[in-house]
Every structure is written in C-alpha cells, then in structure tokens.
Amino acid sequence: MSAPTMNTAGQTLLEVDSLTMRFGGLTAINNLSLNVPGGKITSIIGPNGAGKTTFFNCLTGFYKPTTGSVRMHHPEHGPLALEQMPSYHVARKAGVVRTFQNIRLFPNMTVLENLIVAQHNALQHASRFSLAGLFGRAGYKQAREAALTKAEMWLTRLKLLDIADLAAGNLSYGTQRRIEIARALCVDPLLLCLDEPAAGLNPRESAELNELLLYLSREHHKGILLIEHDMNVVMRVSDHICVLNFGNKIAEGTPEQIQNDPNVIKAYLGEDEADEKEAA
Template identity: 55%
Template sequence: MSDASPSMNDAILQVEHLSMKFGGLVAIGDLSFQARRGEITALIGPNGAGKTTVFNCITGFYKPSEGMITLSRRDGSSFLLERLPNHEIPARAKVARTFQNIRLFSGMTLLENLLVAQHNKLMKASGYTVLGLFGFSGYRTASAESIDLARHWLEKADLVDRADDPAGDLPYGAQRRLEIARAMCTGPELLCLDEPAAGLNPKESMALNALLMDIKDNTGTSILLIEHDMAVVMQISDHVVVLEYGRKISDGSPHAVRTDPRVIAAYLGVEDEDVETVLTEVGDEDVIEQLDTGPDSAHGPGTSSSYLAGPVTDTVGHSEGERVTVSKGASKAGQVDARSSAAAASPAAAKQPSAAKSSAAKPATKAQVKPNTPGVSKRRGGRK
C-alpha cells in the first residue's frame, strides 16, 4: 500500500513483465505497459494476440505465470492484482469488466439488472441479515440510493424509457450499453471493456463512443478497452498498446500507432513480399485507410475467437528456450524490425534488391521473398 495520493494522469494500472503460459504456449510474453488515470487506453492486435488473456490476468480469471499488475486507486491505496483473490478485485481494487459475449440476465428488466449489480452494497446495508425485509432504515436508504444510481446510468446509456423491459428484448447495441451501465453501477475506478463495439452498426457504435466519452469526461473512471473496430479505437483512445503473438509491438498515441510500420504489417496481415512496401508507405493515406477499416479477414475481427488464425506451421522463439506455435508468416512486426535493423547495420545492403535483403533479415522458415515490385498492387486490398 502506498500513501501518496495519485493525481489524474498518473498510472492507474501498471503491467510489468507479465507472462502467461498455457503448457508450452506462451500467450503473453514479458509484457509491460501503463494505463493512465482518467484516460481511455486501447489494447489492440490481431486475433490470438493475447488481449483477452491480459484482461483475464488483470481481472483475476487467470493468475499470471510471471509479472506484476499494480492498480493504484484515487485514495492512494494500491493493489497487486495478481495476488488478490478474484472476488476482491471488483470490491477492493474497484476494477469492473465486460466480456466479449454479452452476459446480462436476459429475463430480468433493465432496472433489475442494474440493481443486482449493487447486491453487495445492499447486503452490507442489511447487515447480512433479514433486517432488510423489515424495512431497516439503513437498508431503505441504501435501496433508494441504488435505484437512483440505476436510473442515472439508464439515462446516461439512453435506456431509461425501457427500464421495465426484459434486457433480452433490447437490440444488440443497447444490450452492450446496458452492460456498461451495469458495470458503472459498481463504482469502478478502472473499467475493462472486451470488444464493446463487436457486432454494432455505425449508429450503435456512435452511441457507444458517446457513452464512453461521457464516462471518461464526467466520472474519472479510467477505461481499458480491447477493440477491433479501428474507428472506435482511433476516435476515443488517448493511448494505444498493440500486441502481436503475446508481445508488445507498439505503444503510443493513436496517431503514432497508426503510422507505425510494425503495426501496419501485423494488423493488416500483409503478405511477406509486401512488408517492405508497407515500410516505404508509412503515412500513405491508403495504408492508413486500410487500418481504419479494420484488419483483413485472416486476422479478425469476425468471430473474435481465441484461436490462432490460419494453419499452424511456424514458430516464434520466446525467452528461456520456450516456443509458441503460430500461423505461417509469424510476426510481421518482427519482420519489419529485422528489416530495419539490417538496414541500419548495413545501409549499402539496404539499397540492394529486396530479395537479397529479405533472405538475410527474415527467419529461414518464411516463404521466399519475391523481387521488389514497385507499388502495392499485390497487397491484399491494396491501392488501385
């Protein structure tokens, strides 16, 4: 526990050297990043990059194999989340989350869903006895406060007109907002949202963005967001962390990340021979436009399954001789890094035809790189 009272823009969440292994599979490898208080931090990356695993470590569903996750609250207290029992993470560390698949009580009304979320507070007010049933005044006050809070968040989510309808009757986008309203009823300091825009139409996405910006601007709750919808990520995030195969490949402002060649290569899932083309085209509006419209079908968002995309035919080395099996083509970001290092080490070599450079820079298991072809016409969805 620390005593110093944190101010806005201090780190609310500090992830340090986090690793999560499932048998021989390294889902997260030595990951470090921060989420600042009062900001929206997005965690992005292709399917299987490890985003949900990071959430599961933060929210106590998984205990990490290695590393530290520190949550610093506004009152100055701080918690090592990997050591806290699961049920204490929402109550003591004030971390709430939503899931990729909606988890509402569909037969209950909207209001009831938001009251159930405040169950702990009501139980405490009843002294964990039947006093609540007999109109104990402390319980009555807590009950009235819970209803007020529920109404407040139904209004914020633009759902108050449907307070008495079963949650299952709501359109999909409204159910997503109800989940967020329910999480907010627990008074979180960190709200973790797993793909809140998945399956939403553009109008629903706009309503979601408005709700998240309202939370950020008016509650002081910090948001950690997993999202494949680049329009949402780029519009509302203050800070973006990009994962590929469990490793961080970029970390910075939305602008910095969207023009990072490693991100473009990894996220667009470009072909081997096009990695170099992407490198030369950073800042090209066509490339950025592709990033905005989302990853290619081989990399998501689609089903948001937690499985690797594509055939398992290649490997990437991790620390201490461990290996994670990944789809052929492996780390595109790694290829970009290797290419940049090779060019830095030997500027003359960098001027050679691309096939010669590629064979030095890329892992032996990669497909042979074809001679450099001007333009990007071979890239999937490339410039016309």
C-alpha cells in the same frame, strides 16, 4: 448522483510489470509491461490471438499469470496485487470491472435488477443480511433509494430507461451491450475494462459508443481499458494505444504514432504488403 468517482486522472492506475501467461507450450502474453492512467482511454489492439482477452482474464482473476505482476494503485487502498485477489475483490476492493466480448447479462432478470445486483455490496451492508430489509429499517431504505437513483442515472444516460423493467435476455444485441456497460458503471469502477464493446454495433450505435466513452473518461474520470477491432472507435477515442502481436507488445503510443508505425502496419497487413507500401 452516483458516489463521486475519485479523480485519478493522469496518475498511473494500473501497473502491469513483465506479465507472462503461458498455457503449456503456448505463450499467450510475453513479458508485457504497461501503465494505464486513470481518467484516460487506453486501447489494446492487435490481430486475433494476440493475447488481448487473455490480458483481461489476467486482470480479473480468471487466470493466474505465469510470472509478472498486475498492480492496481487504488487511491484509498493503496497498491493492490490483482493477481493474488479472489475475483470478487477485484471489483469490490480494487475497483476494476470488465465486460465481455460475448455479453454476459443475467438474462432472466430485468434491466433494472441487473443494475441493482451490481450495487449489492452497499445494499447488503445496509440490509444486515436482508433482516433490516424485511423490517423496513431506515438505513436500508436510504441505501435502496441511493441504489435506485444511481441505476436511474446510468439508465437515463445510456437511453435504457424505457426498457428498465423488461427481461434483459430478450433485448437486442446493441441494447444488451449498453446494459452491460451500465451495469459495470453501477459498481463505480475506477478502471473499466471493455472487451470489444463495438462488436456487432451498427454505425450509429458505434458513434454513440464513441461519445459515451469520451464522456465517461472526461466527465466521470473513469480510466478505460479498451479492447477493440473497430479502428473508427479506437483511433477517435484513445489517448494511448498499445499494440500486441502474438503476445508481444510491438508498439505503444498516441493514435497518430500507431498509425504510422511500420511494425504495426506489418503486423496488420503482413510482410509483403508492407514492403510494397514502402516501395511505393
């Protein structure tokens, strides 16, 4: 089995405090505060350009927030300021891993290699800069076995085992999405950030994704932060939803609360239609 994920269910994992991101005169995120609990699914929704992906970029070291802080409460390493870390520490130390809207696999590597690369820290440690690997030391063999076992587990769970040896770049879109999630899982994240994982999936694949997300949060206690436009996914799996519009948080709550929130309806349908609906 994979290294046991620390059970952080219910505790606040990610604490976003008055985060603001400006690009020149454009405020992409305005004073956003948000708590993301471990072991639960938190969705971020909002119209295009609301600042959702910018938020992810602030989490993973792409952008330095203009003001505010993003703190990860790691059960072992304590509170970590994500915005001050080099991006490789975000995954390695803070346990935050993300996927991309436009898939970013290593296209010339096999599916299995993609998953093994994600586990390289353990391997590198055991292999002592590849020397132990060359000489076949026992510790390295063990680490390699462990890496393969973990990869195999996620490949099986995500129905990718048959294609493990094919080049990742040649596979279909839906499959590549699953590989990207499997690869992220191989890092053993505490918090998995998925940027539109349902985009481009057919209804059957999207139903499978729902099932997978619920399984990961319930059985593996992964905290999941989800950006998604597909409301079938969002409303079915989310424990908590945060709605952004033009960089501002306009609503937050359970799926039921969000579905009935007048501000959200306004943001999605526009002022007039919302009025008509109220009138009717």
